Structures are given as C-alpha cells and as structure tokens.
Amino acid sequence: MAYRYRCGECGFKTGWLSESQGEQQQMEHYSKRHPGLLPGGLVETNHKDPSGGFGCAEVVGVLVVLLLLAASCRR
DSSP states (O other): OEEEEEESSSSOBOOSBOHHHHHHHHHHHHHHHSTTSOOOEEEEEEOSOTTOOOOHHHHHHHHHHHHHHHHHHTO
16 A cells, blocks of 8 residues: 655645654654654555556456457457
C-alpha cells in the first residue's frame, strides 16, 4: 500500500510512498516551511503497489485484450 501526505497549512503533498517515507517527508516539510507547528493535514492511501508493479486485474485485462485482437485477426 502507498501513502500520500498533504500539508494542513499549504498545498504541499508528498508522492506515493511507503508510510515511513511519507511521514518523514511531511516532518521535513513542516520543519522547513512551518517551524513550530505540529505536522497536520491529510493522509491518503492507495492500495496499489508503490513500486508501480502491475496487479492481477491489470494483467488479466491485458491478456483479454490481446486474446480479442488475436481472434479478430484470424478471419
């Protein structure tokens, strides 16, 4: 699962990272841009693999499309 942290004070947001990496970037942002304030804002979750790998549904979808293309070329 991937996480994206959004600043509660400005428009800053991290990329989709692991929980610890996103938290670290948020803390660094607050210490540089909003010193003295406790980190706040929103945390979004994305159930996709943060490494960008394909999930099972995407692989099956690609295979179905390829099968349909192959079947339409046989005529």
